[in-house]
Amino acid sequence: MRLGTLLLAWSLAAFAGVQAGDGSYPAPSNVRGAEYPKIHPDLRVTFRLKAPGAQKIQVVPQNGGLGKSPYQMTRGEDGVWTVTTPPVRPGFHYYHLLIDGVPVNDPGSETFFGWAKQTSGLEVPSQELDFYEAKPAPHGEVRIRYYHARTTGTLRRAYVYTPPDYDANPKARYPVLYLQHGSGESERAWTAQGRANFILDNLIAAGKARPMILVMENGYATQSNAPPSSAGRGAEGFPELVIRDLIPAIDSAYRTLADREHRAIAGLSMGAGQALAIGLANLDKFACIGGFSGGLREFNPKTAFGGVFAEPAGFNQRVKLLWLGSGVEDRFYAPGKAAHQALVKAGIRNVWFESPGEHEWQAWRRHLADFAPRLFR
Amino acid sequence: MRLGTLLLAWSLAAFAGVQAGDGSYPAPSNVRGAEYPKIHPDLRVTFRLKAPGAQKIQVVPQNGGLGKSPYQMTRGEDGVWTVTTPPVRPGFHYYHLLIDGVPVNDPGSETFFGWAKQTSGLEVPSQELDFYEAKPAPHGEVRIRYYHARTTGTLRRAYVYTPPDYDANPKARYPVLYLQHGSGESERAWTAQGRANFILDNLIAAGKARPMILVMENGYATQSNAPPSSAGRGAEGFPELVIRDLIPAIDSAYRTLADREHRAIAGLSMGAGQALAIGLANLDKFACIGGFSGGLREFNPKTAFGGVFAEPAGFNQRVKLLWLGSGVEDRFYAPGKAAHQALVKAGIRNVWFESPGEHEWQAWRRHLADFAPRLFR
Numbered sequence: 160m161r162l163g164t165l166l167l168a169w170s171l172a173a174f175a176g177v178q179a180g181d182g183s184y185p186a187p188s189n190v191r192g193a194e195y196p197k198i199h200p201d202l203r204v205t206f207r208l209k210a211p212g213a214q215k216i217q218v219v220p221q222n223g224g225l226g227k228s229p230y231q232m233t234r235g236e237d238g239v240w241t242v243t244t245p246p247v248r249p250g251f252h253y254y255h256l257l258i259d260g261v262p263v264n265d266p267g268s269e270t271f272f273g274w275a276k277q278t279s280g281l282e283v284p285s286q287e288l289d290f291y292e293a294k295p296a297p298h299g300e301v302r303i304r305y306y307h308a309r310t311t312g313t314l315r316r317a318y319v320y321t322p323p324d325y326d327a328n329p330k331a332r333y334p335v336l337y338l339q340h341g342s343g344e345s346e347r348a349w350t351a352q353g354r355a356n357f358i359l360d361n362l363i364a365a366g367k368a369r370p371m372i373l374v375m376e377n378g379y380a381t382q383s384n385a386p387p388s389s390a391g392r393g394a395e396g397f398p399e400l401v402i403r404d405l406i407p408a409i410d411s412a413y414r415t416l417a418d419r420e421h422r423a424i425a426g427l428s429m430g431a432g433q434a435l436a437i438g439l440a441n442l443d444k445f446a447c448i449g450g451f452s453g454g455l456r457e458f459n460p461k462t463a464f465g466g467v468f469a470e471p472a473g474f475n476q477r478v479k480l481l482w483l484g485s486g487v488e489d490r491f492y493a494p495g496k497a498a499h500q501a502l503v504k505a506g507i508r509n510v511w512f513e514s515p516g517e518h519e520w521q522a523w524r525r526h527l528a529d530f531a532p533r534l535f536r
Numbered sequence: 537m538r539l540g541t542l543l544l545a546w547s548l549a550a551f552a553g554v555q556a557g558d559g560s561y562p563a564p565s566n567v568r569g570a571e572y573p574k575i576h577p578d579l580r581v582t583f584r585l586k587a588p589g590a591q592k593i594q595v596v597p598q599n600g601g602l603g604k605s606p607y608q609m610t611r612g613e614d615g616v617w618t619v620t621t622p623p624v625r626p627g628f629h630y631y632h633l634l635i636d637g638v639p640v641n642d643p644g645s646e647t648f649f650g651w652a653k654q655t656s657g658l659e660v661p662s663q664e665l666d667f668y669e670a671k672p673a674p675h676g677e678v679r680i681r682y683y684h685a686r687t688t689g690t691l692r693r694a695y696v697y698t699p700p701d702y703d704a705n706p707k708a709r710y711p712v713l714y715l716q717h718g719s720g721e722s723e724r725a726w727t728a729q730g731r732a733n734f735i736l737d738n739l740i741a742a743g744k745a746r747p748m749i750l751v752m753e754n755g756y757a758t759q760s761n762a763p764p765s766s767a768g769r770g771a772e773g774f775p776e777l778v779i780r781d782l783i784p785a786i787d788s789a790y791r792t793l794a795d796r797e798h799r800a801i802a803g804l805s806m807g808a809g810q811a812l813a814i815g816l817a818n819l820d821k822f823a824c825i826g827g828f829s830g831g832l833r834e835f836n837p838k839t840a841f842g843g844v845f846a847e848p849a850g851f852n853q854r855v856k857l858l859w860l861g862s863g864v865e866d867r868f869y870a871p872g873k874a875a876h877q878a879l880v881k882a883g884i885r886n887v888w889f890e891s892p893g894e895h896e897w898q899a900w901r902r903h904l905a906d907f908a909p910r911l912f913r
Contacts, residue, residue, distance in 0.1 A: 190653050191722075191756060192770070212637025214591075256640075260589025263633075263640035270647040270654040276567050277647040277654065293691050298682040303727075305675040314670050326789065329706045345568075350680075379568060393569070412703065 186268070188251070188282035193267035196281055202246040204281065206230070208265065210258065211238025217257040218265075221274060223519030224248025225281060229257065249285035250521025251352050253278055271352050275343040280352065291354040291524045296364035297323035298357075301350050304412060308404035310396050312383035317405065318346045319413065320356050320373035322363055332414045334421035334535040335372045337401065338527070339430030341453075346377040352520050358528050368531045374409055376401075378426070378433055394429070398437045406444065420479070423534050425449030427523045428491070439464040442477055447534050449482040451526040452491045452518060458498035460505040471506030482530050484512030486522035563645070565628070565659035570644035573658055579623040581658065583607070585642065587635065588615025594634040595642075598651060600896030601625025602658060606634065626662035627898025628729050630655055648729050652720040657729065668731040668901045673741035674700035675734075678727050681789060685781035687773050689760035692753070694782065695723045696790065697733050699740055699747035709791045711798035711912040712749045714778065715904070716807030718830075723754040729897050735905050745908045751786050753778075755803070755810055771806070775814045783821065797856070800911050802826030804900045805868070816841040819854055824911050826859040828903040829868045829895060835875035837882040848883035859907050861889030863899035 178184045182200040185193060195207035204225075206218045217229040225247050232240035253273050255262045264270055268279035284292075302319045322333065338355060340348035349355040355373055362368035382396035401424075410417040424445050426434035431453030438448035460468045468474060481502075485495040492513075499511040512529050516522040555561045559577040562570060572584035581602075583595045594606040602624050609617035630650050632639045641647055645656035661669075679696045699710065715732060717725035726732040732750055739745035759773035778801075787794040801822050803811035808830030815825035837845045845851060860876050862869040869890075876888040889906050893899040 190649070192652060208638070210636075210638040214636065258638055258640065259587075259591065259636050261585070261587040261635055261640075262643070263635065263638075264647075264654065266639070266653045268654075270641075272567070275569060276643045277641065277645075293682065295684070298691075300682075301680040303678040303680075305670065305677075307672070314675075 186281050187284065188269050188271075188280050189267050190269055195267050196265070198283060199243075202249070202283060203243050204247055204283070205241060205243040206232065206256075206265065207239060207241045207267075208232070208256065209237075209239050213240070214259050215257075216240045216259075218242055218244075219255050219257050219262070221253035221255065221278070223252040223517060224250055224283070224521065225252035225254055247283055248516070248521070249283045249288065250516070250519060250524075252281045252283065252519070254281055255279055272345040272347050273343055273352070290361055290528050291358050292361075293357050294361055294364075296360050298360050299323045299325065299363075301356050304408075306404070306408040306412070308380070308400055308408075310382055310400040310404050311380050315377065315380075315400075315404075316346060317409070318350060318375040319409070320350070320359060320375075321413070322370035322372070323360065324370060325372075325414075329414075332416045333370055333372045334416050335374055335409060335413075335423070336447075336531065336534060337374045337376070337405075337422070337424040337434070339378050339424075339426030339433050340375070341426075341428035341430055345379075346375050349373070349375045353524055353527065355527055358524060359531060362528065362531055369535045371531070371535065372409075372413055372415060374405070376405055378430055394433070397433055398440070401437050402441060402444065419444055419446045421446075421535055423447035423449070423480070425451060425482070425527075425530060426453075427451040427526070428453040428518065431455075435464060439467045442467070446478060447480040447482075448478065449480070449526070449530045450484070450495070451523050451530075452485045452489050452495065455483065455491070455498035456494045458494060458501060460498075460501045460507065463498075468502065468505055468507050475506075475508045478508075480533055481507065481509040482512065482533065483509055484514065484526045484529070486514050486516035486518065488515075488517040489522065490518060563658050564661065565646050565648075565657050566644050567646055572644045573642070575660060576620075579626070579660060580620050581624055581660070582618060582620040583609065583633075583642065584616060584618045584644075585609070585633065586614075586616050590617070591636050592634075593617045593636075595619055595621075596632050596634050596639070598630035598632065598655070600629040600894060601627055601660070601898065602629035602631055624660055625893070625898070626660045626665065627893070627896060627901075629658045629660065629896070631658055632656055649722040649724050650720055650729065667738055667905050668735050669738075670734050671738055671741075673737050675737050676700045676702065676740075678733050681785075683781070683785040683789070685757070685777055685785075687759055687777040687781050688757050692757075692777075692781075693723060694786070695727060695752040696786070697727070697736060697750035697752075698790070699749070700737065701747060702749075702791075706791075709793045710747055710749045711793050712751060712786060712790075712800070713824075713908065713911060714751045714753070714782075714799070714801040714811070716755050716801075716803030716810050717752070718803075718805035718807055722756075723752050726750070726752045730901055730904065732904060735901060736908060739905065739908055746912045748908070748912065749786075749790055749792060751782070753782055755807055771810070774810055775817070778814055779818060779821065796821055796823045798823075798912055800824035800826070800857070802828060802859070802904075802907060803830075804828040804903070805830040805895065808832075812841060816844045819844070823855060824857040824859075825855065826857070826903070826907045827861070827872075828900050828907075829862045829866050829872065832860065832868070832875035833871045835871060835878060837875075837878045837884065840875075845879065845882055845884050852883075852885045855885075857910055858884065858886040859889065859910065860886055861891065861903045861906070863891050863893035863895065865892075865894040866899065867895060 270277035271280040431450035647654035648657040757773040808827035
C-alpha cells in the first residue's frame, strides 16, 4: 500500500525503480536510471561516485535531517568512492559533494535551486507520512506564467498552481495563496522541494482544503531604479512588485476571487519575513497571513510591523488568520514562539503551530498542510 | 534595440545584469547573481571557478558551437581558475567542468537535463537572431500536467504550452503539436534549452503560426510488463504510451481539435526517430510529421517505416506535411538529405530544410520556427 504510493511518486523521476534484493532502492530524487544515492529500508543512505582522479571526496549535508557533519567517502580499487550514512530523517535534504575541496553536485541527483545555485537534493521517503506524495487523487497543474513587471522593468516568471477542477469549471472563481520560498531559493522551490502541488491535491481531494490557486514567485526583485546589487541580495523591490505588478497580473490572467477575504500570503524563512511584512502592511489586500519559521526575531508587539498590532480589537476583526509556526529544533523556534506568546498577551488572535524538525522542507510541508485548510472558510 | 530585447530575456535568470566596462556580461544561462561564465562582445567566453584544492580543471564542451576540445583552466595565486575561449557560436551549448578528472557542473550555470543528468549549459546570444528570445509579445503558459499512464503503470509528467489567448477564449479549440526531445534529455528540454514557448509566442504574435498547443513528454517510457532496463535506455514503451495514454489525456484535459488534421508530431534526434515512427504508423492520428536531424539512417523508401511510402498517391493525399531537416554540419545531414532525395524520387511529397550548425539546439530552434508555421493551414 505504502509501496504503491511511493512507486507512483518515484515514477516522476522516470527511473526504472528497481528494488534490490536487500530492499534498498534509488532515491526518488535521483535522475532517471541513477542507482545512487540509494536508500536502505532502515533509512541509511549509500552515496557512490566514480572518480579515479580525485584525492578526497566528502558528502556534505547542507541542512536538515541528513546529518550534521560531512561524510568521508572511501575510494575503492576501481576508483569508485562510496559511503553509507547512519539512518537519516525522512524529508527533503540539500547536500553537495566536496571533491578535492570544490563543492559540486552529485550527478546521480536531480538539481534543486537552493543556496543561490542548482544543488543536489535527497528525498527520503517517510514510513508514516504521505500527505505530500503524488497519489491517485486528481492533480492540479503547475503553470509557468510570464509577465512584465514595471517595478523591475523585466519579464518575470511565476509558478502558479491551479486546482484539479480549474479548467473543467470555466465559470468558477478561486481564492489565491501567495507562497514564498526561503533565502537562496526560487519560484521553483515550493513545488520541486516542497511538493506544494501534491499537498494541495491531497487536501482538496480529502475535502480538507478549499480549491485554491497558489502563486509562487521569486522573492528576489530589484527595483529598476536601484543600484545593481551583489549576488544573493536584491529582495528590496519585492514588496512593491507584489502589490504593483504580481497581484494585478494574477487577477488578470486567472479566475480569482480578487478581494482581501480571498487572498492570503505566506512564506518560509526569508519568505516568512516577506509574507508578514507585505501582508501586515497591506491589510486591504490580504486577510490571511502565514509565517513559516521566520521573520520574528527581536519581536516587540507594540512596534513590530509598523505598529499594526497596536489596536487588537480592530486587528482581530480585520485579519481572519495570523498563522505562525516552526519546527521545534529550528533556530527560529524560540523567537517565533516568544512572538506568538507576546501577541497572545497583547490580545492579538493568532495560531501557533509546532512541527518536528529543524529549518528544513519537511517542516514547511507540514506547515503548509496545516495552514492551507484554515484559509478562505 | 537588440540589447533591450536581450536584457528582457536575460532577466528570466533574475540576475543583476550588470554590464562591465569592457562590454562583457554574465551569460543569460547563469544563475541569479553569478558573474561567470561571462560573454565578451566578440563572443569569447570567460569561465571562472574558485577551487584552491584542485589539481587540474578543464571546461569540456559537450557538443555544438562552444568548441571541439576541452579548455584548460589556469590557476591563479588565489586558487581561482580561469580560462577565456576564442569566439564561440551563438546558441545553447551543453558543457561541464572536469575537476581532477571528475565531470561536474559549473555552479555559475543553471542546470539543463541532458546527457541523462543535470548538466551545465551556456546560452550565447546572437547578434542576428532573436526569434527565440522573450519579447514584449503576449506569452503563452508552460503547464506541468500530471497524468496516469496505463502503459507504464505510473504517474507521468508532460510539459504543455498553451498559446497566449487560450484562457481568454474559453470556447476556442486548438490544434496540437507533440514535440519530442533527444537522447538523454527530458520533457523539460524543448522549453529550457529550446525556448519553444518563446518561439511560438513570437510566431503567433507575428501571425506566422496558428495558435497551437505544444505537448512535450518524456520519450523514455518502459512498458509496465517489460523487464527493468538499465540507465539511459527504456524508450520502448513510448509509441504505445503516446497512442494509448498521452493523446487521450491531452484531448481530455485541453480544448483540442481532436482529429488527425489538427494533430502533428515532431522531434529531434532520437525524438525525430520516434516522431517519424509513431506518426507514420498512425496516420489515422497524425496528418503532419516532422523529423529534426534524425531517424533516417540506412533509409530505403520501399521498406522504411513499414512500407508506408509504397503508394505515393495515397500517401500524398493523406499526409499534409512530411518535414525533414538538419544542420549542414550535423552527422545526420547526409543520411537525412539522401532520404529526402529518395523520397522525392519515389514520388513522396516532403519538405527538406537545411540550417546552419551541427547536432545542436540552435539548429533545432530554427527547425521548429520553420516547421510550426506550415502546420494546420
